[in-house]
Amino acid sequence: MTRRTLMAAGSMGLALVAAPRALARRADSHRERVEDLIARMTLQEKAGQLTLFNDPFRWRPGNVNPGDFDTDQEKTAQQIRDGHVGALFNGIGAEQARYAQRLALEESRLGIPMLFAADIIHGLRTTFPVPLGEAASWDLDLAERTARAAAAEGGASGIHQTYAPMVDVARDQRWGRVVEGAGEDVLLNKLFAAARTRGFQGDDLADPLSLLATPKHFAAYGAAEAGLDYNTTDMSEQTLRGVHLPPFQSAFEAGALCTMSAFNDLNGVPTSGNHWLLTEVLRDEWGFTGFVVSDYTSERELIAHGFAEDDRDAARIALTAGVDMSMQSGIYLAHIPDLVESGDVAMEVLDRAVRRVLMTKAALGLFDNPYRGADPEVERRVVGSPAHRDLAREAGRKSVVLLKNENKLLPLPKAGKRIALIGPFGADRSNVFGPWSIFADREMGVTFEEGFRAALTDASLLTVVKGSDVEAPLDGGIEAAVAAARDADVVVLAVGESHNMSAEAQSRVNIVLPAPQQALAEAVAAVGKPVVVLLKTGRALELSGAVKDAGAIMVTWFLGSEEGAAAADVIFGDHAPIGRLPISFSHYSGQQPYYYSRKATGRPELPEESEYKARFRETSNTALYPFGHGLGYAPVSYGEIVLGSETLPWDGELTASVSVTNTGDRPVDEVVQLYVRDRVASLTQPERLLKAFQRVTLAPGETVEAAFTLTRQDLLFIGRDMAPTVEPGWFDLWLAPNAQGGPHTQFRLVR
Template sequence: MKTRPVKPSASRRNFLSGLGLLALMGAGVFPMPATAETARAVQRHRQRIEDLIAAMTVEEKAGQLNLLADPFRWMPTAVNPLDGTGDPARVTALIREGKVGSLFNGIGAETGRRIQQVAMEESRLKIPLLFAADVIHGLSTIFPVPLAEAAAFDTHLAYRTARAAAVETAASAVHQTYAPMVDVARDQRWGRNVEGAGEDVLLNNLLAAARVRGFQGEKGLDDRDAVLATAKHMAAYSGAIGGVEYNTTDMSEQTLRGVYLPPFKAAVDAGALSIMSAFNDVNGVPASGSRKLLTDILRGEWGFEGFVVSDYTSEQELVAHGFAEDGRDAARLAFNAGVDVSMVSGLYLEHLPSLVASGEVSMARLDEAVRRLLTTKAALGLFDDPYRGTDPVREKAVVGSREHIALSREAGRKSVVLLKNDNQLLPLNKSQKIALVGPFADDVDNVWGPWTIWGAPERRVSLEAGFRAAMTDPQALTVARGSGVETPLDGGIEEAVRAAANADVIVLAIGESQKMSGEAQSRTEIVVPAPQQALVDAMAATGKPMVILLRNGRALALEGNVKNAQAIVVTWFLGEQMGNAVADVVFGDHGPSARLPVSFPHKSGQQPYSYDHKNTGRPANPDLPIEEYKARYRETTNTALYPFGYGLTYGEVAYGPVEMESNQMAWAGTLDVAVTVTNQGAHVAEELVQLYIHDRVASLTQPGRLLKDFKRVTLRPGQSETVRFTLNARQLGFIGEDNTYRIEPGLFDLWLAPHAQGGSAAQFRLVGPA
């Protein structure tokens, strides 16, 4: 077989060098900002930064790298319980002494100004503080959780919601967000699936870039509406063994580089100037102590020139890992590995001076880290205007604006996935008598989703409120909880049966609470809790048609009468406008257009599972119920109940055969492929046509399918449209045994299909170079 490895794409340094920015930055001494505008902001303060570094004591340098929780502005202890709200007097004293460089998870323009005044008027060197916060899916206006938004398969939507979040964040005296999370997640037991973009590498890459650009904007980081994006958690945090939070990861170099690292590279290429290191160890080396990850790959291979911040005490946790002897040793290892800023632990402030004095940490390394942080502050415009974002009038005008609320509703309805719709039960008639049943029927405490800190409770819209607002006669809606989320309610099922008695249709709002998803919320069984399952069974016994509305932050294994309901809708956690967004889809004002970014398994025991698994030497036939001596479980096939990319519309879309201009692709050429899709239904349909490939024979075994592109098309009833793609050789490569990206000639399968288990394959051959 002829093989030809292909070098990785040019680093961002090389790209920007072509724009002449290296010269602007003074021979590359300074970290490279993302835009020419940002470069100019930094250039104005180049000499000032060098003068500051020369003037700083070692203690003050360590202080710049010390990140503490903001004790002055409201921060709920549930977010960071180890630190609580801190001691304002102590932190004020540290700021005066130049021993704090950044604060996090406090918001508010007016108080932000007062805090900054301490640094600018009472400290020796008057270096502005950097304010950061966990703005994951909205500040005050809460948008769908990232996993839900990933279901929209819409990079422009992800950009717009991140942009709106950035506008509110920047106006609240916050300069940096700890988002986006770009961890590819393939084990649905892991709780933090909810913060990411699902199981596919391409979708993660695209949304990582879109969210970085949305947070940072297009005008430069010193623009008043920009916030610094932080891609997290580097790396392989989501590959935890058993799906257990904070657990170890152990994987091949090819998997690390081919699955878990690409979204970080995409974020860096999009201009992210901050990276957060991870809690986990990777093949025995804790990520926050890994020079390979944080220096050799991140900086050496990718040309990243921003700063790395630890996750919450992750550098201190090198001791518990058994990788460091004590706090001093942990500070040495993490800092020399490439972690520039220490979050909360105080280890850098405490130990860097003595580590430099002993020669265990070089002064050059210390100056490098300080320079990275100061340059980022300059890029953010903080040396020009240390009080940016501290105008209470602007804060009031943009936070929770009417436009942002409307965007939340739009994003919510675009994230709803229709899994099942037997006999066209949906959309519901607004004049029907409806029994809305389940723990989330009238609930407002679980509409935001995890990692919501500063949302406005008064704006939360329940399903009941959304349904009543949409129905012709709001009194035709009967509501009964019937069950708690994880515990039964006394008389709850009986109440639900009475509510269903006079209804035309039962709508069951069931699933997970927001406390069941997110950090530290791993589950052994990813099923609907037993009390809710019992409620569904009782509703099924009434014989009435049932619509299941799933509230969830991960894929679920659906069982029994939940699985057998006539209609199933995945509603995730859609943010503050959840009730309105779901009603928009359920009643047909907007058709469902989202697709699954994660595979819904037949059984919990299939985890970890992703659609792009390999065939193995003994592939199982999914059409056979029992097949021994094949790669499968006894109880189920090696498939998903609802696969990645799956989702129905209210139309009925039929696919024609794959059309190819040729059955060969030249090594330096392209291949045009197309499929004609037809809406044979009575409703408008938004179809997501997905392009998958499979490399038949390669030097390393390859996944059975890989997503390479997708396009959305809107079809009126009876309308046909030909959807075209252009495939190039670059899309056909993989990480080889030598850990470099390579492309190999040979035969490929290609699908243009509605999901990862659909369609019929066509074949083409990539012809090797002459």
Template sequence: MDPFERVEALIAQMTLEEKIGQLGAFADALRPFAFEVNPETFARDAEDVRQQIRAGRVGTLFNGVGAVEGLEAQRIAVEESRLGIPLLLGADVIHGMRTVFPIPLGEAASFEPELAERTARATAVEATAAGLHWTFAPMVDVARDQRWGRVAETSGEDTFLACAFAVARVRGFQGPDLTAADSLLASLKHFAAYGAVAAGLDYSSADMSPQMLRDVHLPPFKAGIDAGALTLMSSFNDINGVPSSANRELLTGILRGEWQFGGFVISDYTSDFELIAQGYAEDERDAAQLALNAGLDISLQSGVYANHLAGLVESGAVAMTTLDEAVRRVLRVKAAIGLFDTPYRSLDPQREADTSYLPAHDALAREAARRSIVLLKNENDLLPLKKSGQRIALIGPFGEDRDNIGGCWNIFGDRNRDIDLASGLRAALHDPHSLRVVRGCDFEAPLEGGIEAAVAAARSADVALLAIGEPENFSGEAQSRLQIVVPPAQQALAEAVAATGTPVVVLLRNGRALALSGAVRDADAILVTWFLGTQTGHAVADVLFGDYNPSARLPVSFPQDSGQQPYFYNHTRSGRPELPEQSWAFKNRWREIPHAPLYPFGHGLSYTRFGYSAPALDSAVLAWDGTLTVRCTISHQAGPAGEEVAQLYIHDRVASRVRPVRELKGFRKIRLQPGQSAEVAFQLTRHDLAFHGADNRLSAEPGRFDLWVAPSALAGEAVAFELLGP
């Protein structure tokens, strides 16, 4: 039977209770459950869940893993419930399953979407082997305020980059065949504008113009949908006063009306219930009515649909056609991934026990980790270090630590396989005894005698590696920070080590951009190592000793001070811009510092020096329906073979709405051998220049544009072109 016909036949047979059951997602009490990442709210015991499945009152279970127990749950659904509708089994598998890859922000620093596709594919293989059909990823929010803890889960501050990684991760998770046993259904989150919460404070409001919403925050969702994503998760925040989980304009008008999205939307954890606390719903019944009528299909964990939809339908407050449409969307997704034909797919205990993938996935984790490391600074070519004949002191709380390697949302990772910094360095050194490890301080507190021991180690070394930054619990959900700085105890350690005069390399561990100061900012070399996952130690050693030439670039701007937040490179130009040739008085700047980052978006060094020619255009004008080709020659000038990320930026000089000072419109990573040059080419059409105008319509406007091909958002030589009218 045609899958759509099967869905319609089922809907015709379903009772009201069974329909409502398909719109409920509940904690998987039959399998080991990850309560440490979600509050234990509205919990049910295992026998209660079994009974609910038998009665057809549950359509989805989440955050439990295990093929054997998953088989039991699915058997009950298929063989013991009246209609035999299979369960959808989901979980928060964000940046790796058993093998942990870099946090999404770190992986975005690679500027290699194809790398993210490969790590998502590996994650899907492991997750489906563990009895899962669906992941609550990728997160495609655009994060412009580094105080927000969930920056770590994003691809950074730029919409173009976020779109590229959204597409790659959807393709990687889902693979070429949604019905395959190793296809993991993707869920784009959080819809929408969660990255724009006020003051970077989690769960807060996002107040913005419709144009900002459409130009900055919605495109990654549209890109992910166009790449094949069939599910979305609503966000906790409200947008201009209307919570996303009950926002009909968002969930129905834009998503289903304009974009013709045919999949389903699930709430974030109890976000429909939280409409009450937000002051948008009077009680649970009101919350259920508002959410379903807005277009929210599945209620995650709260049970407000299970408890109140029957009464709402019977009273006419929710139309049966509205309920049926939500059920239809859910069942069609189940059909699309083959659950009706093969309900026990991805529930194979033999496959779960097979660990033959480990060597390949470890190799991929190491590759992804080292491709995510950003070299911010390297004075006097201190790096790379030597593997022999050099005494190295590894100082700081992350040196031998294995509890802060994976980063936030690392809930299923095999921590026994994690490689800490000290282990990775010793494995690379010819003489492991040339490495001395001193903790120096704890993450947030001094240790008795710690600084003294660190100073002694630094003085006896040729180079000091400072392993400092944010512990794992500083980033992620509900981890907003007022001061995005290195914790004071670690800063004091850095000052003491720097005072010895020994050259210092900072190995910064972080889940966001940080405001660096003092000895950390002034260190001879700085590597941003994020949270790199399973192969952290080996990957950092690869870069430190030159076995891998760093090629990553910043996906977020590093501010000079926490008080600059929110700061992002593509801000609009003011009427009093701060220009280098002009006095700073009465200009668009802070009293203490310029309106500029410490390290800009796109910045990153390697052990190679590259040169850029001025961009060459094939024409000074771009016809309305034409294509403009941009070429730039990049040359290897010094050092070993290396990779460079050429970035294309544009600026619309005059428009009906003030435009950003620069906007990323393309990037290419190329590898050059010593003495080699290569041409990179980009193509632009008017669609690349479009934005939403005052009428909220997407269009380009004829006029003059500036264009750069550069190694960062603050570099490069501008050339001009003109977009002609139709």
């Protein structure tokens, strides 16, 4: 992206652009056909088009949702023949896609094509880093390319729609689903939402190797109280519009024609029954023309929320609120006909939902090419291709974040040193892929051990010891690990969370390393050899003891199919680390929710004062490793900020630049980050807010100027009237390596 585009992306403007013209034209070409179908459909057939069930015909993952999937193929086949189901999800395979589609086209009364969807979150057979890890690359082109590859594999396997990207802003690391998004910052979430949407959908949504994107979970799901999954959310409308809605708007601007309603309630109204959110904002205000699908039974869960009396009432509330398609619960199919016949739901409301679904099918080209993605030969050629494996390795190494590197411990030499790879993840393949990799080819995963052995000149110098399980000790495990450490020149500790710990429904009270692993780390560190930590995680963790004090710490997230090879590329210096944190690593779990863009309060913590200030007794209001932090293999120094002027005219521009210098002896990538603070405003503003960033590559000793252009639109915030606004006055500006440091200056916005 250009520098100017990155700056513009920080704007808080609410106007949405229309979906790409090609999509609109294709859909419009079928408008008469859609209206004819609606006129001829029975109430039961209309309800069927709004009903989504699991796919029993094709290869499917193990249970990834509460309750077992229905495996009765004949039952589902008859429902398709009767026109009582319009879409299937989470089954893959080109050949069987043709079978299921043929049932709809040739054996149902109206021949309406089926829509096939799946949870393709960060890859199909080839998996890429988990979304949070990929966000650490701060590389939008990379995100677009991995989404494109995931779409190609999904499309070739007979899928038309993916339930991704997740664009929830996540500021409480206790929440297990932090791993699925782009972290805590609004701008970074907006940019990755758009990039991933573009990647999934490609240049032509009707291309068999493109997928309909489904930004989720609409909305504010990431703000669940106490980081407890599915919990309530309660916030001002300014916070909703200023923090949690912009990534969705960005995805819709990029062309997304579907969104998924969330599990949570929002200010007392469950989002899957929230007319204000799903109709007044999404459709009336923003002009969204696609359809809304419920999350797994979330429309039925209106009952448990205490918002609906029974299934019939839940179906009525959800449909009239704006949920167009019901996932798995079956309550639309069961109750919509009676709701319309009784007058409790207007026929117009039902027809509008059916129209949205059918027009999206038209935009996908399903009326023109219903068997798209049903070619086994294309599937064999595309899925797991060498090009996708190469991309997975590239994405993996670009997602690694080096937090600490004392005394240039890294990179490790490929020869001459004995390495002890210790920890539950050293030789483990089951946790390579990460959560929501339900279709991954488990034989494709490259472990840390395999990556290390392939990189080393003499693989016999590597000793691998497990030491402990993820959450349980091993008999004799610590003793074996200590012995291996004594015989080694350097210890690499592969520790962290399993994919089951960083995932949906995996909220944690204390975001710490499991006790058996911490005990292992302490024992191994006591040997006195240099220690490198490879931290596997899908969230920021509280680091302590031997892990915190290790000579080098590298966050490896869950890097996907090529994890071991990608990590080895960086650890042994073939590629330098370039990642930057998309989340803050706080000192303690008790600081959560912790995020850099917090408000100052009336009693902010000051360096010279600590009493009667907004701070904890045990720690300052800082992060151990702040948002945006990440090291290369050479140090970088920043000069003073140079402004083109001390004032920013109301309708003009202001340039800001800083010189960055590589003071080391190896090349380095630096991500220069521009932050601002509105010092006096009609509503209190964050202490810092990211507005742009720029990557520069520096040879040893090289100095490069990083320059940015700022306009008034980049300073907008959501005002009291819920519209974007900004007032004249003073602003702080930083050009910095992270959200907690860097050169600082001021400018004034003048009318």
